[in-house]
Amino acid sequence: xxxxxxxxxxxxxxxxxxxxxxxxxxxxxxxxxxxxxxxxxxxxxxxxxxxxxxxxxxxxxxxxxxxxxxxxxxxxxxxxxxxxxxxxxxxxxxxxxxxxxxxxxxxxxxxxxxxxxxxxxxxxxxxxxxxxxxxxxxxxxxxxxxxxxxxxxxxxxxxxxxxxxxxxxxxxxxxxxxxxxxxxxxxxxxxxxxxxxxxxxxxxxxxxxxxxxxxxxxxxxxxxxxxxxxxxxxxxxxxxxxxxxxxxxxxxxxxxxxxxxxxxxxxxxxxxxxxxxxxxxxxxxxxxxxxxxxxxxxxxxxxxxxxxxxxxxxxxxxxxxxxxxxxxxxxxxxxxxxxxxxxxxxxxxxxxxxxxxxxxxxxxxxxxxxxxxxxxxxxxxxxxxxxxxxxxxxxxxxxxxxxxxxxxxxxxxxxxxxxxxxxxxxxxxxxxxxxxxxxxxxxxxxxxxxxxxxxxxxxxxxxxxxxxxxxxxxxxxxxxxxxxxxxx
Amino acid sequence: xxxxxxxxxxxxxxxxxxxxxxxxxxxxxxxxxxxxxxxxxxxxxxxxxxxxxxxxxxxxxxxxxxxxxxxxxxxxxxxxxxxxxxxxxxxxxxxxxxxxxxxxxxxxxxxxxxxxxxxxxxxxxxxxxxxxxxxxxxxxxxxxxxxxxxxxxxxxxxxxxxxxxxxxxxxxxxxxxxxxxxxxxxxxxxxxxxxxxxxxxxxxxxxxxxxxxxxxxxxxxxxxxxxxxxxxxxxxxxxxxxxxxxxxxxxxxxxxxxxxxxxxxxxxxxxxxxxxxxxxxxxxxxxxxxxxxxxxxxxxxxxxxxxxxxxxxxxxxxxxxxxxxxxxxxxxxxxxxxxxxxxxxxxxxxxxxxxxxxxxxxxxxxxxxxxxxxxxxxxxxxxxxxxxxxxxxxxxxxxxxxxxxxxxxxxxxxxxxxxxxxxxxxxxxxxxxxxxxxxxxxxxxxxxxxxxxxxxxxxxxxxxxxxxxxxxxxxxxxxxxxxxxxxx
Ligand SMILES: Cc1ncc(COP(=O)(O)O)c(C=O)c1O
Ligand SMILES: Cc1ncc(COP(=O)(O)O)c(C=O)c1O
Numbered sequence: 023x024x025x026x027x028x029x030x031x032x033x034x035x036x037x038x039x040x041x042x043x044x045x046x047x048x049x050x051x052x053x054x055x056x057x058x059x060x061x062x063x064x065x066x067x068x069x070x071x072x073x074x075x076x077x078x079x080x081x082x083x084x085x086x087x088x089x090x091x092x093x094x095x096x097x098x099x100x101x102x103x104x105x106x107x108x109x110x111x112x113x114x115x116x117x118x119x120x121x122x123x124x125x126x127x128x129x130x131x132x133x134x135x136x137x138x139x140x141x142x143x144x145x146x147x148x149x150x151x152x153x154x155x156x157x158x159x160x161x162x163x164x165x166x167x168x169x170x171x172x173x174x175x176x177x178x179x180x181x182x183x184x185x186x187x188x189x190x191x192x193x194x195x196x197x198x199x200x201x202x203x204x205x206x207x208x209x210x211x212x213x214x215x216x217x218x219x220x221x222x223x224x225x226x227x228x229x230x231x232x233x234x235x236x237x238x239x240x241x242x243x244x245x246x247x248x249x250x251x252x253x254x255x256x257x258x259x260x261x262x263x264x265x266x267x268x269x270x271x272x273x274x275x276x277x278x279x280x281x282x283x284x285x286x287x288x289x290x291x292x293x294x295x296x297x298x299x300x301x302x303x304x305x306x307x308x309x310x311x312x313x314x315x316x317x318x319x320x321x322x323x324x325x326x327x328x329x330x331x332x333x334x335x336x337x338x339x340x341x342x343x344x345x346x347x348x349x350x351x352x353x354x355x356x357x358x359x360x361x362x363x364x365x366x367x368x369x370x371x372x373x374x375x376x377x378x379x380x381x382x383x384x385x386x387x388x389x390x391x392x393x394x395x396x397x398x399x400x401x402x403x404x405x406x407x408x409x410x411x412x413x414x415x416x417x418x419x420x421x422x423x424x425x426x427x428x429x430x431x432x433x434x435x436x437x438x439x440x441x442x443x444x445x446x447x448x449x450x451x452x453x454x455x456x457x458x459x460x461x462x463x464x465x466x467x468x469x470x471x472x473x474x475x476x477x478x479x480x481x482x483x484x485x486x487x488x489x490x491x492x493x494x495x496x497x498x499x500x501x502x503x504x505x506x507x508x509x510x
Numbered sequence: 511x512x513x514x515x516x517x518x519x520x521x522x523x524x525x526x527x528x529x530x531x532x533x534x535x536x537x538x539x540x541x542x543x544x545x546x547x548x549x550x551x552x553x554x555x556x557x558x559x560x561x562x563x564x565x566x567x568x569x570x571x572x573x574x575x576x577x578x579x580x581x582x583x584x585x586x587x588x589x590x591x592x593x594x595x596x597x598x599x600x601x602x603x604x605x606x607x608x609x610x611x612x613x614x615x616x617x618x619x620x621x622x623x624x625x626x627x628x629x630x631x632x633x634x635x636x637x638x639x640x641x642x643x644x645x646x647x648x649x650x651x652x653x654x655x656x657x658x659x660x661x662x663x664x665x666x667x668x669x670x671x672x673x674x675x676x677x678x679x680x681x682x683x684x685x686x687x688x689x690x691x692x693x694x695x696x697x698x699x700x701x702x703x704x705x706x707x708x709x710x711x712x713x714x715x716x717x718x719x720x721x722x723x724x725x726x727x728x729x730x731x732x733x734x735x736x737x738x739x740x741x742x743x744x745x746x747x748x749x750x751x752x753x754x755x756x757x758x759x760x761x762x763x764x765x766x767x768x769x770x771x772x773x774x775x776x777x778x779x780x781x782x783x784x785x786x787x788x789x790x791x792x793x794x795x796x797x798x799x800x801x802x803x804x805x806x807x808x809x810x811x812x813x814x815x816x817x818x819x820x821x822x823x824x825x826x827x828x829x830x831x832x833x834x835x836x837x838x839x840x841x842x843x844x845x846x847x848x849x850x851x852x853x854x855x856x857x858x859x860x861x862x863x864x865x866x867x868x869x870x871x872x873x874x875x876x877x878x879x880x881x882x883x884x885x886x887x888x889x890x891x892x893x894x895x896x897x898x899x900x901x902x903x904x905x906x907x908x909x910x911x912x913x914x915x916x917x918x919x920x921x922x923x924x925x926x927x928x929x930x931x932x933x934x935x936x937x938x939x940x941x942x943x944x945x946x947x948x949x950x951x952x953x954x955x956x957x958x959x960x961x962x963x964x965x966x967x968x969x970x971x972x973x974x975x976x977x978x979x980x981x982x983x984x985x986x987x988x989x990x991x992x993x994x995x996x997x998x
Contacts, residue, residue, distance in 0.1 A: 034737055034770040034807050037837040041675040044841055049848045060627075084625045087618030101593035104855075105585040111601070130575030135821040137572045139548075172660060172825070175849050183700075187529040208848040212671075249522050282522040319522050333623040335854030337660070337825075349525040353532055360537045360696040361663050365853040366823030367592075 046211040050204050050470020055454055056081055059464040074462035078494050080482045081464045083258070083426045085332025088485040093331060093392050095385040096374045099125070103134050103370050117383040125370045134366045140359035142170025142340070143366070146373040150340050153376030157290075158305035163342065169354070170340050170372060172364045174288045174325035177341035179209045181284060181321045184354060185250050186215040195248035197238060197281070199230070201429060201471035201479070203258045216246040221474060224431065227420045228262035232271050239279060251281040256289040256300070256424030259471045259481040261404070263298040263424040269306045277318050285322040288339075291329035294401035295423035304344060320344040326371045328426065330396040338368030338375075400426070403484040403491055410495040414502050426485055429468065432478050432502065438509035450478040456505065461497045534699040538692050538958020543942055544569055547952040562950035566982050568970045569952045571746070571914045573820025576973040581819060581880050583873045584862045587613070591622050591858055605871040613858045622854045628847035630658025630828070631854070634861040638828050641864030645778075646793035651830065657842070658828050658860060660852045662776045662813035665829035667697045669772060669809045672842060673738050674703040683736035685726060685769070687718070689917060689959035689967070691746045704734040709962060712919065715908045716750035720759050727767060739769040744777040744788065744912030747959045747969040749892070751786040751912040757794045765806050773810040776827075779817035782889035783911035792832060808832040814859045816914065818884040826856030826863075888914070891972040891979055898983040902990050914973055917956065920966050920990065926997035938966040944993065949985045 037045070056079075063077050079087070086092065095118060102108050102122035109119055128145040130136030141147065147170065151163040171177035186194045195216040198206045210217045220238035222228040230253070242248045253272060255264045264272075276283045285303035293300050303322055308315045326338035343351065363369075378393075379385040404422035411419040411430050419430035434449050442452035448469035457463055468479025486494055525533070544567075551565050567575070574580065583606060590596050590610035597607055616633040618624030629635065635658065639651040659665035674682045683704040686694045698705045708726035710716040718741070730736045741760060743752045752760075764771045773791035781788050791810055796803045814826035831839065851857075866881075867873040892910035899907040899918045907918035922937050930940035938955035945951055956967025974982055 032805060033833070033835050033838075034768055035673060035838050036835050037841070039675075039737075040672050040838055040841060043675075044672055044845055047845060047848060049844060082625065084618060085623075086621035087624035089619055092621060092623050097593040101589040101596060104592055105589035108589060113599070129823070130572060131577055133574035133580060133823070135573075135580050135819075135823045136575040137570065137815075137822040172853070173850065179849075184528050184532055185523060187527075187531075205848060212845075212848075249527075280522055317520065327625075331623075334625040334850070335617070335621070335623045337851075337853040345521070347521050347524050350521075350523050350528055353525070353528060356537060357532055357535060357700075360535060360693060360700075361667075362661065363823070363825075365660070365825040365856060367855045368853060 043212050043214050047208045048204065048211070048470075049208045050466050053466070053470060055451070055458060055464060055466065058455065059458060062458065062462070072462065073460055077458075077462045077464055078486060078490060079464045080486060080494060081466045083328065083483055083485065084334055085328075085426070085485050086334065088483070089487050090332050090396060090485070091392070092333065093389060095379055095389045096331070096333070096371060099374055100367060100370060103367070106132070115384040117379055117385050121374065121377070125373060129366065134370065136366070138363040138366055138369060140361070140363050141355055142168070142364060143369050143373075146170060146369050147340075149373050149377040150342075154304065154342060158302055158308070161305055161308040167343050167346070168340055169343070169358060170338075170364045170369050171323075172339065172361075172368065173327060173334075173337040174286065174323040174339040174341075175205055176337075176364070177321075177323045177339055178205060178284065178286065180354070180358060181341065182209050182213055182215070182250070183357065184350065185282060186210075186213040188247060191245060191247070193246045194250070195242045195246035196250040196252060197235070197242070197248060198252045199254060199257070201259050201468065201473055203254055203286070204470060206252055207472070216242070216248075218242040218246070218248050219472065222257070222260060222262070224420065224474070224477070227423070228257055228260040228429075230264060230268050230272060232275060235272070235275055249282055250284060251276050252284040252286065253303070254286040255303075256292055258289065258425050259427045259429045259466075261420065261422040261425045261427050261429060263293050263295065263300065266299075266301045266306060269301050269303060270310065273303065273307055273310060273314060273318060277314055283318060283320040285320060287322050288325040288328045289425040290324065291397065292400065292426060293424040294404045295421055298423045300424070304342065307344070317345060319346060321346075326368060326375055330393045331371075331375055333371055336368040336371045337365050338372040339364075340372060399488070400484065403488060404428075406488070406491060407482065407484045407495065410492075410499065414499045416506055417502060422484060426483050427481050428484065429471075429479050429481050432480065434478050435506055435509035438505065441509070450480060453478070453505065454480055457498070457501050461501050463494055463497055463501075531700050531702050535696045536692065536699070536958070537696045538954050541954070541958060543939070543946060543952060543954065546943065547946060550946065550950070560950065561948060565946075565950045565952055566974060566978060567952045568974060568982060569954045571816065571971055571973065572822055573816075573914070573973055574822065576971070577975050578820050578884060578973070579880070580821065581877060583867055583877045584819070584821070584859060587862055588855060588858060591855070594620070603872040605867055605873050609862065609865070613861060617854065622858065624854070626851040626854055626857060628849070628851050629843055630656070630852060631857050631861075634658060634857050635828075637861050637865040638830075642792065642830060646790055646796070649793055649796040655831050655834070656828055657831070657846060658826075658852045658857050659811075660827065660849075660856065661815060661822075661825040662774065662811040662827040662829075663693055664825075664852065665809075665811045665827055666693060666772065666774065668842070668846060669829065670697050670701055670703070670738075671845065672838065673770060674698075674701040676735060679733060679735070681734045682738070683730045683734035684738040684740060685723070685730070685736060686740045687742060687745070689747050689956065689961055691742055691774070692958060694740055695960070704730070704736075706730040706734070706736050707960065710745070710748055710750070712908065712962070712965070715911070716745060716748040716917075718752060718756050718760060720763060723760070723763055737770055738772060739764050740772045740774065741791070742774040743791075744780055746777065746913050747915045747917045747954075749908065749910040749913045749915050749917060751781050751783065751788065754787075754789045754794060757789050757791060758798065761791065761795055761798060761802060761806060765802055771806060771808040773808060775810050776813040776816045777913040778812065779885065780888065780914060781912040782892045783909055786911045788912070792830065795832070805833060807834060809834075814856060814863055817863075818881045819859075819863055820884075821859055824856040824859045825853050826860040827852075828860060887976070888972065891976060892916075894976070894979065895970065895972045895983065898980075898987065902987045904994055905990060910972060914971050915969050916972060917959075917967050917969050920968065922966050923994055923997035926993065929997070938968060941966070941993065942968055945986070945989050949989050951982055951985055951989075
């Protein structure tokens with residue numbers, strides 16, 4: 023101990039001398055529970071006996087890891103771009119080849135291995151712009167407002183970097199939903215911004231209440247300078263799809279209160295519930311008329327990681343900025359140039375997503391079949407998850423209207439809460455950790471996303487294959503009943 | 511004007527309200543001169559008449575963009591990994607297939623589309639560790655100390671993030687060479703750290719002088735807390751290869767002065783000059799004995815972007831951390847988890863670089879032929895560049911011992927300097943801008959990298975194909991003579 027202490031004192035970089043902002047960062051989706059899951063997997067491989075034979079990971083929105091198959095067309099084009107010799111072969115459909123040729127032509131030296139422009143390959147940004155226009159019923163999109171990114175994560179952090187400044191009472195406040203995707207709280211901690219919480223309404227299926235936004239903002243104005251309002255729609259971890267009315271209210275609120283809007287729309291194709299529909303913030307903004315569409319500043323984010331693609335590993339994404347001050351845009355362009363460029367294979371993939379096979383092209387039928395099947399299966403699993411969880415006494419689960427997660431409310435016995443607190447653990451962390459040790463199921467406790475004081479949740483993805491999902495849900499049910507009994 | 515001013519005042523995010531640290535960022539490699547080059551290219555396409563027919567870009571170390579061909583084996587494996595159906599085909603060599611299978615097995619769901627562990631895929635980190643051990647003559651490397659990154663840029667910025675903190679006189683100072691690769695100054699500006707300059711010795715072929723390090727450190731200690739010493743070897747923009755003695759001196763200096771070392775070794779295979787050899791900081795550190803190897807903290811960086819690969823677009827890279835405090839390492843692991851993971855295709859590529867075809871494997875001969883040819887060509891072009899530049903009166907060029915750049919000293923007539931200053935431009939920016947407008951050649955002015963006051967340089971890559979490089983050098987020569995005459 024003493025030796026260690028001396029040794030550590032000798033270091034330049036220690037826990038005491040390091041950047042304290044980094045110390046404040048938390049990221050639950052890959053936190054202690056996931057680290058323990060990795061350990062348990064190792065123990066299982068080494069033959070350690072457990073009450074289960076495999077760890078089932080329902081902690082992260084990683085579709086391919088859960089067995090979802092990639093879209094054939096996308097991978098064919100990526101293979102062609104990686105090794106253009108294949109263009110000479112007859113094994114690939116013509117539309118895959120022509121897409122690959124088009125992408126390669128737009129790359130320096132016709133190679134995925136060249137740096138692209140920092141903002142992203144020109145023709146990809148043009149394709150993104152056309153995609154946005156189609157999606158939004160013709161609302162115009164200028165490719166100059168599109169920035170390709172290293173996953174949506176990169177875009178979100180970059181925008182926050184531009185926005186956050188000041189000290190003390192003039193420090194930038196950033197409004198985020200609670201529960202939230204912890205990238206936001208982590209980025210705010212790192213940047214030293216003030217995290218301003220607004221609570222989603224669990225009783226009304228995790229919708230946004232205007233009165234809650236007003237409360238949160240008024241509160242924040244007492245001690246910081248709130249400038250930004252972040253929305254995730256469809257929601258992670260909460261799986262709601264915001265109504266058009268709600269989005270309209272939020273935009274009016276932002277306009278009135280002079281807030282910069284950040285709309286995280288990475289789940290834009292993941293809408294399952296009847297009566298629900300995805301409305302982009304951009305489209306609603308323009309429908310509100312020039313008074314809004316000419317003034318409200320908006321950045322919206324998309325990604326190759328979610329929807330029917332699930333291509334997380336490629337780190338593709340884009341953001342669109344609207345009504346951004348031209349001088350600031352120059353600064354943004356400069357800032358992204360420091361990292362040189364987003365990964366070019368990810369840019370190519372993003373291009374395929376926004377420029378997928380069209381009717382009449384040889385790959386169209388297969389593409390549509392694969393896309394539809396994936397989305398249908400996700401819809402089924404969303405329903406299944408909600409239904410089974412709601413059969414468990416003490417678990418209440420809102421409909422999974424969209425995205426890839428359920429975020430059920432769990433009632434925990436007083437005794438369990440006390441024991442957890444004695445251990446210095448959040449009660450739902452205690453619960454999830456016990457579940458992991460006893461069943462091999464890896465979930466993320468609600469405390470990792472934020473929740474109303476005194477309520478407890480876990481986040482579970484709907485991604486495991488249906489048969490595994492059923493086993494998982496049955497195990498969760500059994501565990502919850504046992505746990506409740508044990509601590510009653 | 512007035513209207514615009516009002517409009518801009520109405521915005522949330524303006525040049526006045528944005529993060530001032532971002533405003534301070536500069537990045538010359540993609541700065542105004544490159545933006546003008548892109549514009550000129552567009553003008554040429556639109557038929558605007560110019561005294562040249564194409565822009566030759568010698569501003570960025572982007573080998574594929576300059577026509578360098580990718581390594582066949584690497585691209586075969588990447589194609590196989592992207593579209594595993596190809597594994598059934600007979601067109602690929604067996605070793606490419608087995609490499610692809612091994613990488614896919616290490617991916618979630620056997621797909622490049624799954625997120626990897628945030629630190630990088632386990633088996634890739636193991637391969638990196640074995641590569642480092644071979645490179646360094648058996649010095650042990652623990653895969654737990656290896657972090658895969660999104661290009662070396664990402665690793666460098668991440669390490670700086672951990673290290674930089676404090677305010678006023680206790681603000682972290684980071685020593686960087688002048689001239690430097692502007693990623694460093696940009697990252698320091700963004701983090702609000704103090705940039706502490708030490709000058710490379712141009713007279714001694716851009717070597718590092720101990721006395722200069724001492725001067726720089728003593729100076730810095732008067733106003734900040736210098737904690738970090740960054741070295742780029744082989745050097746960018748200066749093309750020097752540090753001697754073993756020099757590296758030893760630097761390590762002893764860091765140990766004595768309690769500095770954290772960051773060694774940017776992305777050009778480790780790019781050594782051309784006779785008598786020069788690449789020595790990794792890690793190896794020299796261990797050769798100095800346990801007194802050093804057990805205490806000096808070191809992070810070193812590598813990338814898929816340079817060397818014989820030139821695969822910039824894939825954004826692959828790794829860093830190795832040595833003697834890092836275990837608690838800080840946990841913080842580092844947490845920090846990288848926020849961005850989820852480096853691009854998986856880039857990780858796969860990094861794996862191939864550190865685990866290339868071996869003697870006896872079917873792809874070995876071709877691989878070696880391609881690798882050797884690329885490096886030999888670079889060596890020839892390094893020599894050619896140095897020789898031709900030194901024939902120009904008023905241009906003095908150190909040998910390009912390694913990396914991919916020459917950084918010649920240019921003497922500028924007083925009249926030109928005066929005219930530049932009247933325009934508020936750095937004189938070498940004025941010079942390079944004129945060269946671009948008159949010849950179509952895109953170079954980066956020395957002021958973008960830093961240089962001794964009153965000296966002027968430009969950075970020119972050695973990457974254009976030999977015939978183009980010759981034309982380029984002839985044009986530079988002609989331009990310099992004309993420019994000198996014009997302003998004399
Ligand atoms: C709401 C939300 N935003 C952003 C991201 C980041 O995704 P990526 O960086 O892979 O695009 C995620 C990932 O799960 C997410 O759920
Ligand atoms: C010295 C040095 N370090 C780091 C980098 C970053 O390279 P990358 O992020 O592509 O790996 C470069 C790129 O030119 C460089 O020259």
